[in-house]
Amino acid sequence: MEIVKKKACGTHIYRALDEVTAETAAFPNMEAINNNEELSTPCDYCQQAAIYVVSNIHSPTIS
Ligand SMILES: [Zn+2]
Numbered sequence: 001m002e003i004v005k006k007k008a009c010g011t012h013i014y015r016a017l018d019e020v021t022a023e024t025a026a027f028p029n030m031e032a033i034n035n036n037e038e039l040s041t042p043c044d045y046c047q048q049a050a051i052y053v054v055s056n057i058h059s060p061t062i063s
Contacts, residue, residue, distance in 0.1 A: 003057060007033075007050035009043040016044065016054040024056040031055070 004023050008016035013030070020028040031053045033041065043050045 001056070003055065005053060005055040005057075006044050007041050008052050008054060009046060009048040009050055010052075011048070012043055012045040013052050013054070016052070020054045020056055026056050028054050029057055 002024070004020050006016040006020055017028050017030065033051055033053055041050045042048070
C-alpha cells in the first residue's frame with residue numbers, strides 16, 4: 001500500500017485530511033506533532049509550523 005503523509009498547520013488540517021482521503025480512498029489518521037524535534041516542521045501548504053501529520057497509516061506498531 002502506498003504511504004501518504006502530509007504535514008499541516010491548524011489552518012490546513014482539513015485540506016490535508018481531504019487530500020489524504022482522496023489519494024488513498026481510506027479514512028485518514030491524524031496525529032498531533034508533539035515531538036520537540038518536529039516542532040519546526042513546516043506545513044505542506046504554508047510557511048507556518050505544522051502541528052498535525054495526516055497519513056493513511058492507522059497503526060504505526062504494525063510493521
Ligand atoms: Zn498551513
